[in-house]
Amino acid sequence: xxxxxxxxxxxxxxxxxxxxxxxxxxxxxxxxxxxxxxxxxxxxxxxxxxxxxxxxxxxxxxxxxxxxxxxxxxxxxxxxxxxxxxxxxxxxxxxxxxxxxxxxxxxxxxxxxxxxxxxxxxxxxxxxxxxxxxxxxxxxxxxxxxxxxxxxxxxxxxxxxxxxxxxxxxxxxxxxxxxxxxxxxxxxxxxxxxxxxxxxxxxxxxxxxxxxxxxxxxxxxxxxxxxxxxxxxxxxxxxxxxxxxxxxxxxxxxxxxxxxxxx
Numbered sequence: 001x002x003x004x005x006x007x008x009x010x011x012x013x014x015x016x017x018x019x020x021x022x023x024x025x026x027x028x029x030x031x032x033x034x035x036x037x038x039x040x041x042x043x044x045x046x047x048x049x050x051x052x053x054x055x056x057x058x059x060x061x062x063x064x065x066x067x068x069x070x071x072x073x074x075x076x077x078x079x080x081x082x083x084x085x086x087x088x089x090x091x092x093x094x095x096x097x098x099x100x101x102x103x104x105x106x107x108x109x110x111x112x113x114x115x116x117x118x119x120x121x122x123x124x125x126x127x128x129x130x131x132x133x134x135x136x137x138x139x140x141x142x143x144x145x146x147x148x149x150x151x152x153x154x155x156x157x158x159x160x161x162x163x164x165x166x167x168x169x170x171x172x173x174x175x176x177x178x179x180x181x182x183x184x185x186x187x188x189x190x191x192x193x194x195x196x197x198x199x200x201x202x203x204x205x206x207x208x209x210x211x212x213x214x215x216x217x218x219x220x221x222x223x224x225x226x227x228x229x230x231x232x233x234x235x236x237x238x239x240x241x242x243x244x245x246x247x248x249x250x251x252x253x254x255x256x257x258x259x260x261x262x263x
Contacts, residue, residue, distance in 0.1 A: 008258055008259050008260075009041050009117060009256045009257065009258060009259065010220050010224070010225070010256070010257045010258075010259055011034050011041075011043070011254075011255065011256050012220060012225055012227075012230055012234070012254075012255050013032040013033075013034060013043075013045075013252070013253065013254035013255065014032070014231055014234045014235060014238065014252070014253060015028050015030040015031055015032055015250065015251070015252040016028060016030075016235050016238045016239055016250065016251055016252075017250050018192060018244070018247070018248045018249040018250045018251060019244045019248040020248050020249070021250060027056050028056065028250050029047065029048030029049075029050060029055045029056045029059055029110075029250055030045070030046065030047050030048065030059060030190050030192065030250040030251065030252040031045070031046045031048070031056075031059035031060040031062070031063045031110075031252070032044065032045045032046075032063055032188070032252050032254045033063035033064055033066070033067050034067065034254065034256075035067040035068075035071055036071070037071035037072065038075060039075040039118060039119050040070075040071055040073055040074075040075055040116060040117070040118045041116070041117040041118075041256070042066060042067045042070045042071045042114065042115070042116055042117075043114065043115040043116075043117070043186065043188050043254050043256055044062070044063040044066035044067055044070075044112065044113065044114045044115075044188075044254075045063065045112075045113050045130055045188045045189060045190055045252045045254050046058075046059035046060075046062040046063050046066075046110045046111055046112045046113070046130075046164075046190070047059060047110060047111045047128065047129070047130060047190035047191060047192070047250070047252070048108075048109065048110045049109035049110060049161070049163060050249075052106060052107050052108065052109045053107050054105075054107040054108050055107070055108060055109055055110055057108060058098075058102065058107075058108030058109060058110040058164070058165075059110040059111075061098060061101060061102070061108065061110075062094070062098060062110045062112045062164055063112070065094045065097050065098055066094055066112060066114045068097075069090045069093045069094050069097070070087075070090045070094075070114055070116050070123075070125070072090070073086055073087075073090055073116055073118070073123070074086070074118075075118045075119055076118070076119070076120070080177055083121065083123060083175075083177035084175045084177060086123075087116070087123050087124075087125045087175040087177070088125070088170075088173065088175055090114075090125070091114075091125050091127075091170070091173050091175075092170060094112070094164070095164060095169060095170065098164055098165070099165075102165075104165065105165075106163075106165050108165060109163040109164070109165045109166075110128075110163055110164055110165070111126075111127060111128020111129060111130055111161060111162075111163060111164070111190070111191075112126070112127055112128060112130070112164050113125075113126040113127075113128070113130030113131070113132060113188055113190075114126065115132055115186055115188055115256075117186070117256065120179060120181070121177055121178065121179050122134070122177070122178040122179075122180075122183055122186070123175070123176070123177055123178075124148050124174070124175065124176040124177075124178070125173060125174070125175050126150065126151055126173065126174045127151060127162050127163070127164060127166075127169050127172055127173045127174070128151070128161050128162055128163060128164075129150070129151075129161050129190075129191040129194070130150075130188065130189065130190050130191065131147065131148070131150055131188075131189055131191070131194060131197070131198065131205065132147075132148040132186065132187065132188050133145055133146065133147055133148070133186070133187040133189075133197065133198075133208040133213050134146045134148065134178065134180075134183050134185070134186055134187075135183070135184055135185035135186070135213065135217065136180050136182040136183040136184065137180075137182045143214070144210075145207075145208035145210045145213045145214075146207075146208065147198060147205065147206075147207050147208045148176055148178075149174065149176060150174065150205070151172055151173065151174040152172070152174075183258075184257065184258040184261035185217050185220075185221075185255070185256065185257045185258065185261060186255070186256045187213055187216065187217070187253065187254070187255055188252075188253075188254040189251075189252055189253050189254070190249075190250065190251065190252045191247075191249065192247050192249035192250050192251035192252065193238075193243070193247070193251050193252075193253060194247070195246040195247050196209065196212055196242075196243050196246050196247070197209050197212050197213065216234075216237070216253060216255060217255060217257060219233070220255055220257040221257055221261060234253065238251040238253065
């Protein structure tokens with residue numbers, strides 16, 4: 001089921017195959033998953049490496065393991081260093097479990113982006129080129145959107161992506177802890193939506209595209225959603241000519257809105 005309510009969060013996610021994969025009959029290599037354990041809600045998206053033969057399996061396994069292991073984190077994060085430590089420990093457990101189940105084969109290579117929603121804090125853990133946008137606060141009556149920092153590039157001159165299976169994944173993983181009770185919506189996506197969902201300068205993403213973020217959150221803000229109808233509406237957007245012209249890759253969008261957040 002793609003639409004659900006976990007505790008105080010209304011959730012909806014969808015992955016669709018990109019134009020090139022539809023044309024060539026290749027399955028979608030993106031995946032998403034969400035789940036709740038007590039007061040903790042976990043959101044995860046993954047993008048399987050297009051050149052690897054079993055990356056669609058890898059992305060599905062990665063998000064399932066993320067929900068399993070990050071869902072065991074305590075609802076209270078303690079101090080900042082402790083939050084970063086437990087996020088990295090959960091990531092390491094995901095990586096170890098992933099390695100055990102795949103034999104460490106690069107055929108399953110995938111990125112992984114995870115958000116943990118807990119009372120009083122939000123945790124972010126990412127390897128690869130997925131991204132996260134938060135909605136929090138207002139300015140001049142307008143809701144504000146914030147792009148969380150992404151993992152650093154492999155090098156100044158390379159667009160190479162780090163995968164969960166990469167040798168230096170544990171060193172390249174990015175963790176963040178946000179303490180802001182004003183956070184009332186979260187977007188996670190793979191890089192297939194980066195051109196549409198982010199604002200760019202000098203060839204790099206600098207901020208969230210606020211009009212896009214506001215538009216894709218509107219239906220969840222309005223109240224409970226019907227899974228099938230919401231799937232069709234979001235799939236039509238993700239497969240639209242406008243977004244396909246920007247990026248022909250697979251696309252994933254996972255949305256979470258705090259229940260009662262709509263103004």
